[in-house]
Amino acid sequence: MQTPKRANDYLLHIEDLYKSYGNKLILDNIDLSVTSGELCTVVGPSGCGKSTLLRIILGQEAQDRGHIHIDGKPADFPDTRRGIVYQRYSLFPNLTVLDNTLLGFNLRHNWWQRRRQRKQFEQQALHYLSRVRLEEHAGKYPHELSGGMQQRAAIAQALIMRPRILLMDEPFGALDPQTREDMQLFLLELWEQEKMTIFFVTHDLEEAAYLGTRIFVLSRFYSDERGHDEQQRGAKIVADHHLPQVASASDIKKQPAFIELLESIRRAGFDPDVLQHAREFNLQHPDAFQTLTDSETGIDKI
Amino acid sequence: MRKPPLLLGLHARPGKYLKWLLAAVPFILVAVIYVTAAHIRHAENPRDKLLPTPTALSQSVHKLAFSANKRTGEYMLWSDTAASLKRLFSGIILAAIAGLLLGLNLGLFPGFNAVFYSFLTFFSMIPPLAILPILFIVVGIDEAAKITLIFIGVFPLIARDTYLAVKSLPQEQVTKAITLGASQLDVVYRVILPQIMPRLINSVRLSLGAAWLFLIAAEAIAAADGLGYRIFLVRRYLAMDIILPYVLWITLLGFCFDWLLRQLNNRLFRWYQA
Structure with a gap:
């Protein structure tokens, strides 16, 4: 038998994570671990705490309790191990697309190094810009670009620094459906070429299932042994599916297996009337684990 | 659609030349x-001093600006x-530099903010003219x-405006x-500062009026x-023929x-115009 993996073997490992705003518990005992190279998507009803989870992983917010490790080291404040693409505000409005892409280089090198290696940096930046099909717009400012182009530039800006894990917070949320589909295809392509690890938060179930090799469903619609007080309960990962990576053609969206998957996720995470018990979550992904407390399982009442 | 009116109403679209003409009207009227x-x-x-005639004014301007003082050789x-x-x-x-630095740090560092923000707000409420005597003494x-x-x-106005600009990012x-990969200092001086510069220029533009006020007041006194x-x-000689050209000149x-600062902003910070 294979030896079970330990926290250090995972790229991202989260255990017993809690977060509340005021009296309201948002994240309730979240456990998850991610191996390198996966495209994880997190989906859930709006307001369930997906973005909060992402901001905590990023280090922009602090958890109340629990551990987050990246490559076996505590996550702590934001650093270069994590890249981020937001829905908005990822680009700096005062820099051209090229300068935005170069920013990581410029920030990591002193004046003298920048002078000497400028050509080399620029070449690399232009290479990345051509990867996101923006090389012709390198001299433009962000406000001169369309929404999809801005997001592509933001992806190039984050990618070029080769973060261990790229966090994306609804990156395509503000785009029109056609652009959105283009961007999804584009992201899959890029992910396959670059072999990156991506943690992708979205409220769009179809997008999550289509993009991910692994999908987390975050939801507060579940039951456990703590009684029926909704206020005391926050969102948990109610399902964790391994998705066989399929050809990145968008006709998969019409296949019965895909539609069935969406249905099962919708029942598990999005339907307030269907309450699965915490012991019965569909956590079939090999890396999935769950540490329920005694009060959640009801052991303490026996 | 109907033709938009030239001057009146919400839909008015005065033409380019008409706009220039219209802008000149209040000046001409005065x-x-x-x-x-x-x-x-x-x-x-005929010897009225209160409202000197245009001829008297132009003679006075000539004397003030284009003829040297006989004793000192200076053009007044x-x-x-x-x-x-x-x-x-x-x-x-000096105020722009100090205001910029203070506003930046207030906006970005919560600890710095905790110490100095209330003090700056309090300080900015001091009427500067009221402490002019103290300044003269000190x-x-x-x-x-x-x-x-x-x-x-x-300085307080520039500092507070910079602070607000930083906060709005x-x-x-x-x-x-x-x-x-930015360090904390990089964030302040290489990421945020360049984005604040056009706002700083705008707040200098707005402060110019106040700066003139304090300048004239200080000069009037000593x-x-x-x-x-x-x-x-x-003023003691009711010399309106000097006062009026000076006021116009100021x-x-x-x-x-x-105007210059506005041009500077447009040239240097094209991205800010969006």
């Missing part, structure tokens, strides 16, 4: 009223202007006092810059030259600086 009033007063009393208007502008620029440049009546007054007068930018000094000196200077 000039006409002045000339008429001067004419009427001079018809009653220019030497006064030079003295005043030196004070004005010293004060406002730093003396020479240049330093006047520059300090301008500094104290405009999304926190995401700070996080983003750090994930790209100075040996300068535009404000001259105006208050010749106004024109202020207008030009404002």
Whole structure:
């Protein structure tokens, strides 16, 4: 038998994570671990705490309790191990697309190094810009670009620094459906070429299932042994599916297996009337684990 | 659609040349009223000093600006202007630098903010003119006092405006810059500062009016030259033929600086215009 993996073997490992705003518990005992190279998507009803989870992983917010490790080291404040693409505000409005892409280089090198290696940096930046099909717009400012182009530039800006894990917070949320589909295809392509690890938060179930090799469903619609007080309960990962990576053609969206998957996720995470018990979550992904407390399982009442 | 009206109503679309013409109308109107009033007063009393005629004014301007003082060899208007502008620029440049640095740090560092924010708000409520006597006592009546007054007068406004500008930037930018490898100082001076510069120029533009006010006030009270000094000196002789050109000149200077700064903003910060 294979030896079970330990926290250090995972790229991202989260255990017993809690977060509340005021009296309201948002994240309730979240456990998850991610191996390198996966495209994880997190989906859930709006307001369930997906973005909060992402901001905590990023280090922009602090958890109340629990551990987050990246490559076996505590996550702590934001650093270069994590890249981020937001829905908005990822680009700096005062820099051209090229300068935005170069920013990581410029920030990591002193004046003298920048002078000497400028050509080399620029070449690399232009290479990345051509990867996101923006090389012709390198001299433009962000406000001169369309929404999809801005997001592509933001992806190039984050990618070029080769973060261990790229966090994306609804990156395509503000785009029109056609652009959105283009961007999804584009992201899959890029992910396959670059072999990156991506943690992708979205409220769009179809997008999550289509993009991910692994999908987390975050939801507060579940039951456990703590009684029926909704206020005391926050969102948990109610399902964790391994998705066989399929050809990145968008006709998969019409296949019965895909539609069935969406249905099962919708029942598990999005339907307030269907309450699965915490012991019965569909956590079939090999890396999935769950540490329920005694009060959640009801052991303490026996 | 109907043709939009030229001048009146929400839908008005005055043409390019009409706009220029319309902008000139209030100026022309004031000039006409002045000339008429001067004419009427001079018809009653040829030696009237209150509203000098255009001829008297132009003679006075000629004397002030283009003929050297027999004793000192100086051209009065220019030497006064030079003295005043030196004070004005010293004060406002110092205030801009200090305001920028303070506002940046207040906006970005919560600890710094906790210590200084309330104090700055309190300090900014001090009427600068009320402490002018203190300045004269402490730093003396020479240049330093006047520059300090301008500094104290405009620096809180610039600092607070910079602070607000920093605060209005999304926190995401700070996080983003750090994930790209920025140190804390990089965030302040290489990521946020360049984005604040156009706003700083705009707040300098808005502070110019106040800066002039404090300059004239300080010069009126204790100075040996300068535009404000001259105006208050010749007030004793009811010399409207000097006061009026000086006031017009100060106004024109202020207008030009404002225009220059606006051009500077448009040239340097193309991204800010969006």
